[in-house]
Amino acid sequence: MDILSYEKVADLLALLYKSEFNGKANGRFRIARAELAKLSGKKYIKQPSVDNISIWLAEKHGLLLIDLNDEFPIIKESIMRRYRKANNNVLREVLDISEETDSVDEED
DSSP states (O other): OOOOOHHHHHHHHHHHSSBBBBTBBOOOOOEEEEHHHHTTTTSOHHHHHHHHHHHHHHHOOOEEEEEOSSEEEEHHHHHHTTTTOHHHHHHHHHHOSSSSSSOOOOOH
């Protein structure tokens, strides 16, 4: 297999997202690092390639590629945008963390 462009790999991942497999009509899925490399036409896939594929996937298809080191879940960006947000008020109320934080030196 030839080495594919980042855009083409993103297009193929989006096609997988829209396709029926493993008993689901379509939707979120995860792909192993080795399978992403194979899909890209490479033996190994390095972080800059993953980052570029992720950018194309988000910009062109509205899908997020989440890097979990050995595998990559693919999910709609709009789903992630609906997650509850931990803003400054939440940090203060739930964790008692103020907006003015003191720096803490850690000992090695």
